[in-house]
Amino acid sequence: MRPVAIAPAPGQESVWDYPRPPRLERTERHVQVWLGGVQIADTRSSYRVLETSHPPGYYLPRDAFLPGVLLPAAGSSVCEWKGRASYWTLTAGGMSVPKAAWSYEHPTPEFEPIAGHVALYAGRVDRVTLDGVEVTPQPGEFYGGWITPEIVGPFKGVPGSWGW
Known part of the structure; x- marks a missing residue:
């Protein structure tokens, strides 16, 4: 069944307006x-990837x-758009979380700016904030998008969304 996009309010973005x-x-x-x-991690210089039906994924400089x-x-793993991803274990404060982050060391030409930048699963760390607002992880084990109040769905990763 095809999802019905939530209409964004002023100041919001719909993931259904993102490109593919x-x-x-x-x-x-x-x-x-x-x-x-x-x-x-702390930065004011990163990249976000916008893809239809997905909340943005953020790539931070190493x-x-x-x-x-x-x-x-x-x-x-391999992304049809970005290339081959390498995985990272995150370790701090007595915790070690295998494959909590990934990077594209040699991405496709369109994604060359994120070479060596690191993305992470918000649900595998204690907390992620974007401009001081706590991020909600994208549903599903495979996806790494970050949901904030200005992003509306529905989002890929919820049960029944595999074929979207």
Whole structure:
């Protein structure tokens, strides 16, 4: 069944207005991430990926993370738009979360600006904020989008959305 897009109110964006193939945008929104009670990342310089039916995914520069937080993890996956992803274990405050983050070290030409930047699953860390507002993780185990009040769906990842 095809989803019905929620009409965005003033100041909101609908994920159904995002393009396919996805678009990459630079953003200066303030991103902060905590794990094990420790703030592990802080930046006002990242990229967001906008794709139909998905809340934005954010890619942070590697130097936004505290030293020693990012450890290579086994495995990889392939995105038809961005290329081959490498995974990262996040470690801080006595916690270690395997495959909590990923990066594209050699992305496709359209996504070259995110080479080496790191995205993360908001649901696998203590807390993520965007301009001081706590992020809600995109539903589903596979997707890494971040939901904030200015983004409306419905979002891919909810039960029954595999074929969207």
